[in-house]
Amino acid sequence: MRTRGLVASLRGVKEVVGLDLLPVEPVPGAFIVQGDVNEPVDVAEMMTGLSGPPDLVLSDMAANTTGHKQTDSLRTAALADMGLDFAIQHLVPGGAFCSKVFQGGATPEMMARLKAHFKTVKHIKPPASRAGSPELFVVAKGFRGQ
Ligand SMILES: C[S@@+](CC[C@H](N)C(=O)[O-])C[C@H]1O[C@@H](n2cnc3c(N)ncnc32)[C@H](O)[C@@H]1O
Structure with a gap:
């Protein structure tokens, strides 16, 4: 979730969250977690960035x-x-x-x-x-x- 998160963010999406194993450059307005999609705890942390x-x-x-x-x-x-x-x-x-x-x-x-x-x-x-x-x-x- 790097470039694509940035594009979503720039296109006026209200809330953007992301998850990647690797460190990701900060995306303005996006909440990005470094973690593994196979780890429920990492997915749950990412989801704390969404209001719904x-x-x-x-x-x-x-x-x-x-x-x-x-x-x-x-x-x-x-x-x-x-x-x-x-x-x-x-x-x-x-x-x-x-x-x-x-x-x-x-x-x-x-x-x-x-x-x-x-x-x-x-x-x-x-x-x-x-x-x-x-x-x-x-x-x-x-x-x-x-
Ligand atoms: C093709 S790159 C994506 C690049 C990104 N879309 C961009 O525009 O820079 C694939 C990404 O999948 C991530 N990835 C691979 N396995 C993963 C996993 N189990 N959980 C989270 N991210 C994973 C890698 O760390 C890598 O950054």
Whole structure:
């Protein structure tokens, strides 16, 4: 949650919180926690920065690459799943989720979960994403609620 948090902040989003394993440059108006998405205590600390449930969850999380394609793909898919778990637990009905995914897009299992929980799901390759990079983003809108 670095550049993307900054963009959200600059675009007038009321409250921005973020979580990253690594130290993050301060973003004006944003509450950013250094921690692990797998650690409930870190996620809970991040949530103290919000006055209510989020209406947008952005995940740009990626694991350090090992050079072993299958391993890298599995580790990034696991992080995207963690982001989706978080979104399903916390989003307001009607909310949206956007996550980085690699190697041809969301896994079939993730696509099934996205379609079950959101009204629309699509993949995008934003202009800011390097043409040679295997990354894509999945964008899901219209959260159906718990
Ligand atoms: C592609 S970088 C994101 C860069 C950021 N969006 C930016 O614009 O600068 C992926 C980030 O995911 C973070 N990350 C990886 N695993 C994580 C985890 N388990 N919990 C929280 N952040 C994680 C890394 O520390 C790294 O900063």
